[in-house]
Amino acid sequence: MSHSSENQQDRILYASDLGKRVKSGEGELVILEALSLDVGRGESVAIVGSSGAGKSTLLGLLAGLDAPTSGALELFGQSLEELDEDGRAALRAGRVGFVFQNFQLLPTLTAMENVMLPLELSPRQDVAAKSRHWLTRVGLEGRLSHLPKQLSGGEQQRVAVARAFVTDPDLVFADEPTGNLDEETGRRIIDLLFALNRESDTTLILVTHDLALARRCDRCLKLENGALQPLEIDRHAEVSA
Amino acid sequence: MSLIALSLKGLKRDLRAADVRALFMALTLAVAATTMIGFFLDRLDRGLTRQAGQLLGGDLVLEQGQPFDDDVRQTLREAGLRLSDQVDLVSMISQGDAFQSAGLKVVDDHYPLYGEVRVDRGDGIEAVAHGPPAGQAWIAPRLARLLEVKVGDTVQVGSASLRVGGLIDREPDQQGGFSGLTPRIMLDRADLQATELVRPGSRIEYELLAAGPPAAVEAVAARFERWREAGIEVRDVRVDRPSLGRSLERAQKYLSLAGLAAVLLAGVAVAMATRRYVDRHLDTAALMRCFGASQRQLGQLFAWQLGWLAIAAAALGALLGLAGQAGLLALLVRFLPLELPPPGWLPFAMGILTALAVLVGFAGPTLIRLRRVSALKVLRRELDPIPAAGWVVVGIASLVFGGLLWLYSGDPVLAVGILLGGLVALTVLAGAAHLLLSLLLGALSRFTPSGNGGRALQLGGRQLARRRQASLGQLLAFSVTFAAMAIIAVVRGDLLTTWQAQLPEETPNYFAINIQPQERDGVETLLEDAAGSASGLYPLVRGRLTAIDGQPPQARVPADNANDGALRRDLNLTWREALPDGNDVTAGEWFDPDAAMRATGNVPISVEEELAGRLGLSLGDTLTFTIGSDTVTGEVTSLRHLDWESFQPNFFIIFPPGVLESFGHSFITSFYLAEGNDALLGEMVRQYPGVSLLNVEALLEQVRGILTQVTRAVEFVLGFVLLAGVSVLYAALTASRPARAHEGALLRVFGASDRTLSRMQWSEFALLGLASGLLGAALAEVAAVGIFTWLGLSPRLHLTMWLSMPLLGAVMVGGIGFLLSRSTRRHSPMASLRLLGET
Numbered sequence A: 001m002s003h004s005s006e007n008q009q010d011r012i013l014y015a016s017d018l019g020k021r022v023k024s025g026e027g028e029l030v031i032l033e034a035l036s037l038d039v040g041r042g043e044s045v046a047i048v049g050s051s052g053a054g055k056s057t058l059l060g061l062l063a064g065l066d067a068p069t070s071g072a073l074e075l076f077g078q079s080l081e082e083l084d085e086d087g088r089a090a091l092r093a094g095r096v097g098f099v100f101q102n103f104q105l106l107p108t109l110t111a112m113e114n115v116m117l118p119l120e121l122s123p124r125q126d127v128a129a130k131s132r133h134w135l136t137r138v139g140l141e142g143r144l145s146h147l148p149k150q151l152s153g154g155e156q157q158r159v160a161v162a163r164a165f166v167t168d169p170d171l172v173f174a175d176e177p178t179g180n181l182d183e184e185t186g187r188r189i190i191d192l193l194f195a196l197n198r199e200s201d202t203t204l205i206l207v208t209h210d211l212a213l214a215r216r217c218d219r220c221l222k223l224e225n226g227a228l229q230p231l232e233i234d235r236h237a238e239v240s241a
Numbered sequence B: 001m002s003l004i005a006l007s008l009k010g011l012k013r014d015l016r017a018a019d020v021r022a023l024f025m026a027l028t029l030a031v032a033a034t035t036m037i038g039f040f041l042d043r044l045d046r047g048l049t050r051q052a053g054q055l056l057g058g059d060l061v062l063e064q065g066q067p068f069d070d071d072v073r074q075t076l077r078e079a080g081l082r083l084s085d086q087v088d089l090v091s092m093i094s095q096g097d098a099f100q101s102a103g104l105k106v107v108d109d110h111y112p113l114y115g116e117v118r119v120d121r122g123d124g125i126e127a128v129a130h131g132p133p134a135g136q137a138w139i140a141p142r143l144a145r146l147l148e149v150k151v152g153d154t155v156q157v158g159s160a161s162l163r164v165g166g167l168i169d170r171e172p173d174q175q176g177g178f179s180g181l182t183p184r185i186m187l188d189r190a191d192l193q194a195t196e197l198v199r200p201g202s203r204i205e206y207e208l209l210a211a212g213p214p215a216a217v218e219a220v221a222a223r224f225e226r227w228r229e230a231g232i233e234v235r236d237v238r239v240d241r242p243s244l245g246r247s248l249e250r251a252q253k254y255l256s257l258a259g260l261a262a263v264l265l266a267g268v269a270v271a272m273a274t275r276r277y278v279d280r281h282l283d284t285a286a287l288m289r290c291f292g293a294s295q296r297q298l299g300q301l302f303a304w305q306l307g308w309l310a311i312a313a314a315a316l317g318a319l320l321g322l323a324g325q326a327g328l329l330a331l332l333v334r335f336l337p338l339e340l341p342p343p344g345w346l347p348f349a350m351g352i353l354t355a356l357a358v359l360v361g362f363a364g365p366t367l368i369r370l371r372r373v374s375a376l377k378v379l380r381r382e383l384d385p386i387p388a389a390g391w392v393v394v395g396i397a398s399l400v401f402g403g404l405l406w407l408y409s410g411d412p413v414l415a416v417g418i419l420l421g422g423l424v425a426l427t428v429l430a431g432a433a434h435l436l437l438s439l440l441l442g443a444l445s446r447f448t449p450s451g452n453g454g455r456a457l458q459l460g461g462r463q464l465a466r467r468r469q470a471s472l473g474q475l476l477a478f479s480v481t482f483a484a485m486a487i488i489a490v491v492r493g494d495l496l497t498t499w500q501a502q503l504p505e506e507t508p509n510y511f512a513i514n515i516q517p518q519e520r521d522g523v524e525t526l527l528e529d530a531a532g533s534a535s536g537l538y539p540l541v542r543g544r545l546t547a548i549d550g551q552p553p554q555a556r557v558p559a560d561n562a563n564d565g566a567l568r569r570d571l572n573l574t575w576r577e578a579l580p581d582g583n584d585v586t587a588g589e590w591f592d593p594d595a596a597m598r599a600t601g602n603v604p605i606s607v608e609e610e611l612a613g614r615l616g617l618s619l620g621d622t623l624t625f626t627i628g629s630d631t632v633t634g635e636v637t638s639l640r641h642l643d644w645e646s647f648q649p650n651f652f653i654i655f656p657p658g659v660l661e662s663f664g665h666s667f668i669t670s671f672y673l674a675e676g677n678d679a680l681l682g683e684m685v686r687q688y689p690g691v692s693l694l695n696v697e698a699l700l701e702q703v704r705g706i707l708t709q710v711t712r713a714v715e716f717v718l719g720f721v722l723l724a725g726v727s728v729l730y731a732a733l734t735a736s737r738p739a740r741a742h743e744g745a746l747l748r749v750f751g752a753s754d755r756t757l758s759r760m761q762w763s764e765f766a767l768l769g770l771a772s773g774l775l776g777a778a779l780a781e782v783a784a785v786g787i788f789t790w791l792g793l794s795p796r797l798h799l800t801m802w803l804s805m806p807l808l809g810a811v812m813v814g815g816i817g818f819l820l821s822r823s824t825r826r827h828s829p830m831a832s833l834r835l836l837g838e839t
């Protein structure tokens, strides 16, 4: 990927006038409309919005999992319009990590194998060592060979976090990572996520409906009526969502 | 990591999953069944060819009326064939005042090319791999009796005096028990000159026997035509192999059928297991897409993964098949005097091909889904790629199965026929399944349940109804499964019954031949008193076929058979009013007793169908026989199929009464003599020394033995097919487990007790099994009509099947389903629901 101009060098992700419409039963449903976003390297951005606001849809677009119906999108300086689905996948390979609300661990793989999975897609030697390192980093060094069903929800999400960071990604997407966890466990996962993010100097795009979580990011944006608005929140006050 | 390594790794991890194990098991079974049967049939076939070679005296037999040129010899030798010369003629043998006509067989140092001669040289019967030494003659015991000579005496053969060196018990190259009616005398080539029997005008047959690998025979095959044109009769063991006996032929067909049934069953199992495999891997695929894998990579990854699975299954299956065929052979070979060649490679290659074909055909369309999965699925669970349409799945599977049928049968018409029939049956079956399901569920919803059992039944029925589409799919798969199992089981039953009926307890074990007309009544009375189940006496007239439709037969018959033995030797003719037992008229009509003469004025005659085929005879042809110095002409009015294994006197040509009586004739009969009843034999020999008795007990035992052992082989293969059937049930039920577990968990949450739940699940499975069994029975009954005809059995209705299949279906599906769902019931509802979140 060539970084064509200087001011783009620190830019990881850039979206302008992004729109997503889907055909539904009654007609066309507009989920996102003329949405713009600019994310720099090392930033952490929170996108908040109520359930059904289109957060997951947006995240899917930003990660190149889906194609927008209108607007332009650049990831790592590469315009996604020019790429087909396989091209977008290749762009993601090794550079993007994901954490999902429902963990998305493969049930027949052990914790270790789940973490190894993204590494195995590219030819490299240190797959096992790296995976072990990251599992140790999330505090699961004793659970390497456990299957997901033998782990608690919080532990499963830690495995997912380790899996997101194992490729040393430039960008990590998290879609409601605490949504399926209790408050205390969720908080610990978020602590971990932010700690890893800081240490490895990655960019984090976090989607949540939880304002308390969003507060911990460098920047907060609210998704409403298909567009993003900056959200000013008092970082020290209790917020009721 | 390379895709190949990754796929291997993925497969290793995947082996924990039930669907992958089911896939593996099904593929292994398919390969094991086909290779086992393939190996077995291949070796049996080659062994039987070798045995036929032994009976023929070599793999290739040339015969003509004069000595063979060095040119012919040279050709055969250069091809790598071993040669042996033989001279056959009929002559009078004498000792003192006693004369007897005998069949001379003059052999050289290379005799016999295959097998051994069993001969008694004074120290009991021994098996030796050579003929008599120069200066000696080995003779049939009957000849010794007629001439009243024993070992050590001298007999006169033409101008030569030869010492009787031994009594022949059995020659390796002698077909049938009583084909040569003149008793045998065997002498060495060195003594032929001294007999002075080789003179111009004497009827002598020179035979050149050749033995060697099929490739060597093939190498000289191009010469056959030229040799035949030169008047040489050429018998090629590969073509002129005596037909196998119907029982063995049927057994072979049955085994092929069972192999195909196992492949079909395995295919169904693969199709069912693949659905679950794909469902499970949609998440994997979506995640991999997220992590940056391309469609191509994913496609290759899963293709490799399943490819490894197929290869591993093929290897294991082939090993099992190899072990299985060894088992089959161990069962059979004791009774087949066969020296079997080692297993060939072809069945192995076919096994691997079968595994891959089954995988591609039965799993392919479903697997394509994995490639098409969108990465977005990780965010939106419901975003599953659309499954391939049912007809596409069935269509492709049918095409591949049809291809396999073609491959195995070598008959495209048969393959297409079976395929079309199968598709029509499947369509009708789908309709019937739909109807049956509606009827069953309608009936269940109308009746008011009494007690727990009734309620459980109703609940189970509702469960089926709710998953109508899936239930229908399972119903179809199970019906096909049960039908395949039922067919193999039912055909087995009828085969065994036929075999048992074929050789009843008192099957004749002796033949008496050469009974003179004046001895007829005496022999008949003697046999009636002492022996059980005599076949009755058949008159026997020896005549040569000298014209067909007034032309020389050589000019009329297909060119390849112009030198057929039936044209150069006397044929056994008989006359008879009624169709002999065990004969079936296959064309034309049996003699009408009221109209012995045809309107055309010709005598009607009945011809055995195989001979008719060889000589190109059809109804309406006239045959002229030369008997002594007279001729008789008849018109072919019927063709007969006859059972050569019946141990009854069998005839190629039968005349109606009133035509042949005036010619010189003798009688022949077969009868059963219980063991130890030797008095009768002694009496026969004493009263009628001219009558020859042939003991066919050994042959009978051999046929019986083959039937017993083939029966066991059939049972063995049936077991295999049943196993394949169970694997289908297992695969299918495994595939549907998660959905059922979810419902179970929800019902538990809503307060259903474990008992209610287990009863409900049991009823659901049992209902499914009951319906499948019923449809399976219907499908089997329809298919059986075709299969029975193909096997030469008469179709019949199988009433017990209609009863037992639904019951068995209910018990088997109910049982397996119940066991498989036990583990989900054991979990707490919480765990079950959680389990769901993960899958």
Ligand SMILES: Nc1ncnc2c1ncn2[C@@H]1O[C@H](COP(=O)(O)OP(=O)(O)O)[C@@H](O)[C@H]1O
Pocket (backbone or CB within 6 Å): A022, A023, A024, A029, A031, A049, A050, A051, A052, A053, A054, A055, A056, A057, A058
């Ligand atoms: N492919 C689609 N087809 C139909 N509706 C969709 C599709 N994708 C998203 N939606 C709808 O768009 C809205 C936003 O969905 P989503 O992005 O999942 O919201 P969030 O993650 O903020 O809860 C929802 O109402 C959802 O039903």
Ligand SMILES: [Mg+2]
Pocket (backbone or CB within 6 Å): A055, A056, A057, A175, A176
């Ligand atoms: Mg969402």
